[in-house]
Amino acid sequence: MAYRFSLADVGFLRSAEGVAALAACAELSLTDRSRIADVAAAREIVGADFAAAVLETVLLRRKSVSKVDSATGWLFTGDALQQASASPVARHRARRLAGRDVHDVTCSIGADLVALAGTASRCAGSDVDEVRLAMAAHNCAEAGVTPALVRADALHPVTKNTVVVADPARRDAAGRRAWRPSDFTPPLDELAEAYRGRDLLVKCSPGIDPSLVPWAGEVELVSLDGGVREAALYGGSLAGVARRATVLRGDGTQWTITSDDPDDVGAAEPGEWIVDPDGAVVRAGLVRHYAARHGLWQLDERIAYLTGDTPPPGVRAFRVLEHGPYTEKSLRAVLKKREVGRLEILVRGLDVDPDALRRRLKPRGHAEASVVLTRIGRSPVAFVCHAQSGQK
Structure with missing residues (x-):
């Protein structure tokens, strides 16, 4: 506890x-x-x-330390730290609201509020929890920002003409994860109704079903160093495109792809490389758009693996050594022939547990390989590859 x-x-x-x-x-x-x-x-x-x-x-x-920058003197609760955005993600979101008057209506201990206060014209934070609000006051002072702070229920607006930012709690009183938006605190539909007609940004888990939030004109999936961190729902004039994937890296670089980008690619025979797009791209439904940008194509129209003759820069890709129909027996024979002892297994589109399969294959040898298991049409296929290091 x-x-x-x-x-x-x-x-x-x-x-x-x-x-x-x-x-x-x-x-x-x-x-x-x-x-x-x-x-x-x-x-x-x-x-x-x-x-x-x-x-x-x-x-x-x-x-x-691994999540919030320069927070050595901050105060936290365990739940608040767990839900707080990583600093690069919070700063990215704040940049999209730069120059606006912003009200964080679920400011908690202030992790996102500090980033917002650094870019907003004017900034306010509120929370119903007086303990977290006191921690937010301390943390904002530690960070050198001075947003207005007030105790208030997020479902009862206390500001006008501001961009409203919210991060509903996604765990119940017992600490169990809430999956339905109606179980969030505050509930997502009630939050959207309370700020009907306002510019609204809501931070959610990346597994949110966009059909459940019809008020959101834009859904942005954000990843950091290869891990998908969150979905951001934008309503009102904040929405720019239907879907967006933003890929952030710890070195400060980033790139974005949207549903307005070209997506005129299809499926064809495997090329020299297999590319596994960043998870934000996959979850945003922008795999074809990413392929079109980088001269790639799909192995199968329903599978997110891409292929091509030149991988995008900075991406972890897999040079195909050989491929063919997948069975455990045939894969075991290939690995034995190549004397593979260190084996990475990636799976998409097949009901295969990589760890259990590795134990059954019992690879032995001096070589290292990556195996990509997927399906083309209805046929399971195995690609034996050498991985090229990089950051997705």
Whole structure:
């Protein structure tokens, strides 16, 4: 069970005494093995009343390093950190709203609000949870931004003529993931109704079904370093195209493809390379558009693997060594012939568990290979490849 912070905890953590306690506990191991000793040390340093809050904050700050930039002095709750956007994703979304008056109506501890406040003409944040709102005030001050903050229910508008940004909670009180938009907090339909006629941006999980959000004129899928992070739903004048995929990388580079781009490609015989498009492209339904941009084509019109004679730059692609109908027996023979011992298996369009298949194949040898399993038409096909390193 995650620790539940109180306003008293936040007040202590923001005080000079709390800052000193956090610094003193920052070097504790905080592992399962050291738990009893760490709790005893924290109680000695802080006292019983706030030891748990201090230890939880130290742990969450360590976890935040890979997600939130420059947040070493921030305050978090476990749920809020889990739902917060990675900083590059938050900054990308904020850039799309640059120069506008923006109200983050579910600002939580302020991770997205800080990015919005850096680009908006004017910025406000609100939340129904007074503890998270107090943490947001602290975190915004740490980041050097000063949005207006108010306690308010997201379903009861308190600003006018602003772009409304929302990030509904997607877990219930027991921590179970909510899949239906009606189970979000606040519910997605009620949120859209509350801001009918307003410019609205809602952050959702990447598995959202666009048919469930007819008010969203644009659905943007965003990935970071190959992992799909979120879907962003844009309503009102914010919507530019029906579908967009944006691929961000940790080095600051990015590219975008949209449903307005050409998609005049079809399926044909395999080329020299197999390309697995970035997950944002696949989830946005823009595989053909991506293929058209890079001179590729499809192996099968219903499968997201692409093929061609030259892979796009910076993409992890697979040079085809040989291919043919897939059976375990035939694949085992090819791997044995090539003395493959280190084996990567990628599957799309077939009911095959890569890990279970690898165990059954028992590859042995000095060579390394990647196997791409898919289907062309109704026929299962195996491609034995050498992977070209790159970042999707």
